[in-house]
Amino acid sequence: MGSPEPVTASTALLTDHYELTMLGSALADGTAERPCVFEVFARRLPDGRRYGVVAGTARVLDAIADFRFTDAELAQLEATAVVDDATLAWLADYEFSGDIDGYAEGELYFPGSPILTVTGSFGECVLLETLVLSILNHDSAVASAAARMSGAAHGRPIIEMGGRRTHEYAAVAAARAAYLAGFATTSNLEAGRRYGIPTRGTVAHAFMLLHDSEEAAFRAQVDKMGADTTLLVDTYDITAGIETAVRVAGPELGAIRIDSGDVGPLARRAREQLDSLGAKDTRIVVSGDLDEHAIAALRAEPVDAYGVGTSVVTGSGAPTAGMVYKLVEVDGKPVAKRSAHKESRGGRKSALRRHRGTGTAVEEVVWATSGAAPEPEANDRPLQIPLIRAGRPEPGLPTLDDARQRLRRGLVSLPWEGLKLSHGEPAIPTLFL
Numbered sequence: 001m002g003s004p005e006p007v008t009a010s011t012a013l014l015t016d017h018y019e020l021t022m023l024g025s026a027l028a029d030g031t032a033e034r035p036c037v038f039e040v041f042a043r044r045l046p047d048g049r050r051y052g053v054v055a056g057t058a059r060v061l062d063a064i065a066d067f068r069f070t071d072a073e074l075a076q077l078e079a080t081a082v083v084d085d086a087t088l089a090w091l092a093d094y095e096f097s098g099d100i101d102g103y104a105e106g107e108l109y110f111p112g113s114p115i116l117t118v119t120g121s122f123g124e125c126v127l128l129e130t131l132v133l134s135i136l137n138h139d140s141a142v143a144s145a146a147a148r149m150s151g152a153a154h155g156r157p158i159i160e161m162g163g164r165r166t167h168e169y170a171a172v173a174a175a176r177a178a179y180l181a182g183f184a185t186t187s188n189l190e191a192g193r194r195y196g197i198p199t200r201g202t203v204a205h206a207f208m209l210l211h212d213s214e215e216a217a218f219r220a221q222v223d224k225m226g227a228d229t230t231l232l233v234d235t236y237d238i239t240a241g242i243e244t245a246v247r248v249a250g251p252e253l254g255a256i257r258i259d260s261g262d263v264g265p266l267a268r269r270a271r272e273q274l275d276s277l278g279a280k281d282t283r284i285v286v287s288g289d290l291d292e293h294a295i296a297a298l299r300a301e302p303v304d305a306y307g308v309g310t311s312v313v314t315g316s317g318a319p320t321a322g323m324v325y326k327l328v329e330v331d332g333k334p335v336a337k338r339s340a341h342k343e344s345r346g347g348r349k350s351a352l353r354r355h356r357g358t359g360t361a362v363e364e365v366v367w368a369t370s371g372a373a374p375e376p377e378a379n380d381r382p383l384q385i386p387l388i389r390a391g392r393p394e395p396g397l398p399t400l401d402d403a404r405q406r407l408r409r410g411l412v413s414l415p416w417e418g419l420k421l422s423h424g425e426p427a428i429p430t431l432f433l
Contacts, residue, residue, distance in 0.1 A: 012069040012094070016130040017082065023123050024087040032090075032123035037329035037348045040102070040116035040132060042109065046144075046318030050418045050427040053147050053407060054115055055177040056139025057105045058400070060132055061393050064096050067131065096124050100388035106180060106403030107383060108410040109140075110364045112430045114349040114384065115323065122330075129325040137323050138170060141315035142177035145292070147407060148316065149308060150182030151419055152296040157184035158306045159200050161287065162313030174313040180403045183312075184305075195400060202257055202285075208235040218248040228254035230285055233270075234261065242270055246277045255283035255304070263288065264301045271302035291316050292421055334368065345432065347371075353413075353428075355379035361413045367433035374433055 026032035045052055069077075069091045077083050083091070098120020109115050116132065118125050149158060160178040163171040175191035185200040186192065192199035203221060211217035218231050227249045233241030233256045246253055256274070258266050263286040274282045286298065287307030295306055315321075326344045327335055334346030347368035354363050357379060364383075365374050374380075386394045398406070411419065418427025 011073065012067055012091075012127075013073050013076065014131055014134070015127055019127055019129055020077070020083050020087065022126050023090075024083050026122055026126075027087055027090055033121045034330055035332070036120065036122045036125055036327055038118040038125050038129070038325055039114050039328045039344075039349065040118075040136060040323050040325050041112055041114055041344075042321060042323045044111050044322065045426060046141075046315075046322060048423045049144060049148075049318065050420065050424055051144070051147075051414065052109045052140060052321060053143040053181055054103045054107045054109050054136075054140055055105055055143035055180050055403070056135040056173070057102060057116075057387070058397070059139065059173065059176075060116075060135050061100075061387060061397070063131055063135060064100075064128065064388070065393065067094075067096060067128070069094055090123070094124070094127070095391060096120065096128065096388075097391040098124060098388070099386075099390070101384045102387050103383055104385050104398050104403065104406060105400075106398070106406035106410070108407075108414070108427075110426045110428060110430050112345070112366055112432060113364060114351055114366060116387075117348060117384065118325075119348075122327075133323060133325050135173075137320040139173055139177040140321035140323065141318055142174045142312060143181040143407075144321065145314075145316035145318065146178040146181035146183055146312050147411065148292040148421060149290075149295055149306075149312065151411065152292045152299070152421065153306060154299055156303065156305055158182075158295075158308055159184065159285075160186040160188070160309075160312055161201070161307045162309035162311075163188045165310040166313040171313065176400070178308075178312050180400060181407060182404065183308075202230040203232055205232065205235050205259075208232060214241060215244050215248060218245055222249045227252040230255040230257050230283075232257045232259065234258050234266075238266060238270065239273065242273050243277070246274070246279050246282070251278040251280075251282070253279050253282045255285050257285040257287065257307070259286075259288045259307075261288075263303075264298055267298070267301045267303050296421060332370075334370070351383040352380045353383055355381065355413060359413055360415055361410075361428050363428050364430040365433065366430060371433070 100118050102116035160175050160183045171188055172191045175186040175188040176195050179197045185198045187201040189199055191197050208217045221229055231245040233245055267284050270284055283304035285305045286303050290306055290308050291311035328346050329348050336346035337344045347370055349366050350369050351366045353361050355361050414427045
């Protein structure tokens with residue numbers, strides 16, 4: 001059995017064909033070495049969203065560090081005549097040597113925010129477009145959805161359990177992004193190994209059906225895992241299941257899980273029954289096609305924790321963050337796309353977030369670095385940080401736990417209406433200078 005493919009993309013053939021077409025043509029006419037600046041940004045937020053969450057930056061940096069064309073990959077390009085001999089020789093020596101600045105993971109972003117700025121020669125930068133966007137668009141979409149769910153849960157823990165609802169390697173990245181955005185645990189063991197995320201899980205209905213009775217299944221689980229385990233009580237009849245669960249585990253039963261039906265009323269009746277049986281400290285975990293709206297609707301119910309799968313790994317209806325990777329500067333001069341509805345703003349940019357004295361964010365200020373910076377105000381906070389210099393990651397970059405804390409602070413800083421789940425404008429406006 002071969003070793004699993006890494007979640008960080010290290011194969012250079014993740015490059016898109018059209019990127020090699022541009023590279024080959026630029027090498028042929030001598031423009032591949034022109035100094036350029038590329039920028040990652042989102043023209044708009046997904047429909048109904050009021051903020052986005054930056055996630056995947058650390059995975060991007062790891063992927064760029066590993067981004068090389070191996071002999072096998074070069075042989076494939078040669079055999080399929082994707083590139084000519086000159087381009088093949090250039091690729092054989094490829095290693096990114098430029099600079100990257102960007103928003104730290106866990107930072108909020110808004111339309112036009114310069115999330116990532118990539119500086120170097122045209123040739124070395126253009127090859128990174130698919131690599132960068134595939135990671136940032138996926139991870140930021142998951143984190144943005146997960147942050148909405150965490151907010152709706154209002155402090156109650158959520159377990160990420162979407163590994164069966166997405167690609168096997170995307171599942172690991174999704175678990176990381178959900179944890180960054182406030183989920184408490186994941187059922188994905190590889191995410192636990194790779195990123196140190198706490199893992200949790202209980203049995204599925206197959207385990208219940210394996211045994212000759214519900215009581216036998218409960219007893220087997222309690223004998224192995226102890227009374228503090230979580231018993232799945234909705235395989236047959238929930239009321240009977242709860243009674244059996246408490247009889248087997250005793251009033252010290254850790255939790256029950258309800259995975260189907262109208263979970264609000266079911267949780268209410270379950271709480272009453274558990275209390276009547278003396279299991280007043282037994283927690284109630286609910287799952288089954290939950291999203292942020294369903295979680296918000298359950299806020300008044302006696303639910304102690306949620307399990308979320310499909311909605312979080314698919315971005316809860318927005319599976320991509322809609323970020324683009326655009327050339328904004330060549331030889332120090334701004335360049336911009338003018339196509340209708342796909343326009344860009346030329347020139348390298350920087351950004352800050354402006355706050356009231358109370359800490360509430362009021363606007364995102366974005367300006368071209370070739371011009372005058374905005375007059376500083378007392379509660380301004382710069383947003384971009386150095387990520388890579390001369391091809392090497394900067395020392396002391398923020399950790400996954402740092403990103404979790406950054407997002408918490410960012411969400412607290414939003415105006416209250418910016419946290420609504422209903423459709424509306426971005427939580428704060430973007431001011432372009």
